[in-house]
Amino acid sequence: MKEETIPLKKTPLVEIHEALGAKMAAFAGYWMPIYYSGIQSEHKAVRNAAGIFDCSHMGEFVVSGPQAEDFLQYVTLNDVAKLQPGKAQYTLMANHRGGTVDDLLLYRLEDDRYLLVVNASNIQKDWQWLQQHSSPFEVELEDVSDQIALIAVQGPRAHQLLEALLGNSFEPLRPFHFVQAKIGHIEPVTISATGYTGSGGYELYIPARDAPSLWNALLDKAHAFNALPAGLGARDTLRLEMGYCLYGHELTDEISALEAGLSWVIKWKKGDFIGKEALLQQRKQGIKQKLSAFYALTRRVPRADYSIVDVDGATVGWISSGTLSPCLQRPIALGFIPPSTPEGQELYFQAGSKRFPLQQTKLPFYKGDCP
């Protein structure tokens, strides 16, 4: 077993995960559940019913003040002005070289008050980045990561499960909308129609101390909806079937939004923002690598950091993420290759001394069927 030099952080639910018999492992400095019953059964539960995830490791920052919008316009790529209170948007922070500091969800809580939800692995880096660039603006930053727990309820039956929990029916929230609610004695609960699975559902932000009672209440109702607690393993296979980027794999300080296929996030006309010049330059000159989707044509699974080679064995790119797809029952992968690569070109992934054929395809891998 690997020795951990830094003590691992724990979410408020760690004892519950262990009591449920979860396979635990270190992830982004947190001691997290990887799976309970099994990655594939949890994955299929999300696709066909519902899954309940502890995502409390995610970081949360509150940005407020009269110039909060101006500040966020400057540090993120999407258009904050388009974001109404009660809505969230997927966005990125770029560095001055055009690389990606992080990808995040931005919630407009009030006119001049926002919540940023960032990757656990980047909490410190993002916090420093925001601090560093906030001085010209009249804004206040607050790191509330340890005060907020996040439980995701994802899947086609997530809405029913939540209704059962609330004891009353409610209109399904439209994607990227959120409301404040009270669940039992727990408030405030931010119910957000967002997620990272491609199967719909909600993310519930709650005070950290209330996480165990909300989790247990959800699990009490889970059985009636064939819902399962689901770990980070399924979270990863689900996002990969959709082709969603994972920071550290498809996005890094060196990989730009353009390269990762996220040009739609960049709103060029909104005014100045960090990374604009570098990204404009990249757009003009053309990117050198582009995120692409692959099937592997044998049973061998392409894994992160394997090389992508051509028929002569020359390296043309690399795999950024790969897994067996639980829905497709075949290996799938994301990777970077030059945009000039012809669609039909024979490509392989190199694993040790052997190579195995890949086939380029379009995203998402998941087409709505998960037997």
Add this chain to the structure above:
Amino acid sequence: MQIPQELKYTKNHEWIKVLDDGQAIVGITDFAQSELGEIVYVEVETVGEELNKDEVFGLVEAVKTTSDLYMPVSGKVLELNSAIDENEGGNPGLINEDPYGKGWIIKIAITHPEELEELLSADEYKALIE
């Protein structure tokens, strides 16, 4: 976590069970299968080959990871357990369900029996993973 007393173990999380006829069967431990998660494919292309202790004899693909399999002692690989071989209609998931029983991986003919002495006992292996 099951660690049967009668087996010998490696630091790479294989177990070996010596049979009466000098042959042995090899698999991965309960700890290993739990670390890997659901195993979806086993590849052993070394049947018929003589391999040294610690040489790779195959690999397992789990949903999230790929892991090499190492010879616990030197020997000739005699067969891959067809019950876990997808190419034979087998179910690799047996390694998860029954890692010391139906989920054994290969049968070998031991060529250097003295190497068995270097392997870990159940108690030593238990200490390793704790």
